[in-house]
Amino acid sequence: MVTQQDPDQTLPPARPSRRERARAATIDEIKETALRLMHEHGNTDLRFSDIAREMGMTAPALYRYFADRDELLTALIVDAYDDLGTTVAEAREELPVDDLPGRFLAVAAAYRSWAKREPQQFALIFGIPVPGYVAPEEGPTTEAAKRAMGQLKALFSDASERGLLGKPLIDDVDDALAACAQVEHPATVPHGPPLPPETFQACLQCWSSLHGFVILETYGHFDFLPEDARDELFHATVRQAAVTSGFPWPHR
Template sequence: MAEPAVSRRERARAATIAEIKEAALGLMAESGATDVRFTDIARIMGMTPPAMYRYYADRDELLEDLITDSYEHLGDSVADARDALDPDDIPGRWHAVAAAYRSWARKESHRFALIFGQPVPGFVASEDGPTTEAAKRAMSQLSALFVAAAHAGILEEPLVTEAPAAVAECAHEKHPELDGIVPAESFQAMLQAWASLHGFVCLEAYGHLDWLGDEARDALFRSHVAMIARAAGIPAAG
């Protein structure tokens, strides 16, 4: 059956919501802070602050929407880079995912800060809300590579093979779909791979690697990603 037509009022509401989010992101980029106020957004849009409440119940609802969008945008960017390569080229896909993660953080610095930076004062995302689900979808791009490598029989033993019982228990409780596919030591290596990649990206995003020239920083990133792969048991790129 055909989808019901969207009414003019619904289109106008959706356009205003999109404009509100764009204004909020613009304020974040301009101020370097992730906390925003309805009064500032309303001023930019030529609205009265009370009119904002027709679209969002409060600031937290707006932030939740922005964080969800940011995770979705990150996930799409990483997935597009991954899917541009042959599914059997798991080493190449790992390098593509890492590069896309870094590129997104550099291009979308205000969004990166919103989801990975200092928590916004007073804001607590719903435990089972849209931000949590969006975060899982975005970050599953990394775990999917380990699963694919395991299924292909090319996931090698990681550098650190001692996985504490607590890590194994976490793997089973949080990701039972990996049972019998990704062993506990590789699950631990997967977390370490993400932490290591994210650490580099954070250092760069917040200017701590600016003392390196662009060429040196790019080279360091490539070698860092190769080092992570080797430690995590992902085969070297051909």
Template sequence: MSTPARSAPRREKARAATIDEIKLTALTHMRETGTLDIRFADIARAMEMTPPALYRYFADRDELLSALIADAYDDVGRYVAEARDAVPADDIGARFLAIARSYRQWARQEPQQFALIFGLPVAGYVAPVDGPTTEAAQRAMSQLSLLFVEAIDLGVLAPPRLRDVHPAIAACADQKNQHLATEIPAETFQAMLHTWSTLHGFACLEAYGHFDWIDEAGRDALFDGQARLAAEAAGMPAPKSS
């Protein structure tokens, strides 16, 4: 009588394993072809399946892309959080530098995933509104804002260099604060966006080869300098060079 109860979890595990294999095959195809566009026919061929069989796991290509994008956000969020949490909680400057470096490193190690979430949109793809990609993006991008909250709570966050805030940015800060236990001032919220834009700009330039003319040691030094400048402009304790 217990056989059906035992078989259901086995089926669920088998289905989850197949979904993971489909996603891995899609990423492998992207790496090999240098494109973010995917076709069920190519994935099915690589997995020795028929294309219709894939529809038992994903309704269409867009649902598969949404799953890959959500995975990418979760991956970068986890990677950054682990790097940050490996540093003592009271050393905000070092935690800031850990976040910056890990974000850059993830972009270098996972160019396909980086391109999926930060590159040009895939032709014909429209992300679902308030779907898994939106939720995953919010989780990933919260890692930097959490560090600003930590700095506020520890009393080590100074006013940012730029204090003038456009009303539209202030409104965004108000909306963000509805989900935070510690309120982030509008000028600090703006500084947080400036910080992310600065670090992300470097990561993009490097990911797409625009810094290849500088050797690796030079790029490392350039990035750390940019991170220190971003921290100073945001009012963060300056991370020490190393």
């Protein structure tokens, strides 16, 4: 992450002091280096010594910035959620707001291609909690998770607002789940009323379905299919997710 050096010293100090900026830059560099090493090695290992060497430092110096391995890991996980959420949101907003099928596909495709592009970050979020790492209850990670997941929900909110939302194929909803539809994810999407319960359920099923495909593909369980077959399977999955959940979809 590039930080600007401010040549102008005469101005009264802005919020981030010079030291704070340097510190933030170092933190960024540590995280970037960690990600790059994970990319290069193709796993989610994290060795302070490697990171430090790569940065021309010694390992103990990193403890000035992260209390221990878990803290760095947590930061990377939060960043990953953030990155995923941003990527998906940008894809969503690239298409006109009234092209709901296009946006649905764009969201799904962005989710998938992000996972393919950043398998390590994807693994940090959705793989097993990395050995030795336990997700803090109600920590920053769950917060970020909701934000990313909210992108999908936003689509349904939009469709609902426009009255374009059909009835999901499976529309009998459990009471407990119906209750959740009213209270959960309140702040994830600024606009839109709470979803009807059966749509909330359909939304979760969309996520399941999409996520199932993506994680199976990312971890190689679809390797027996050639790439174009996987692409087609993905599009079929997206179509089916939309159609079965009552999401508007063009007559094919």
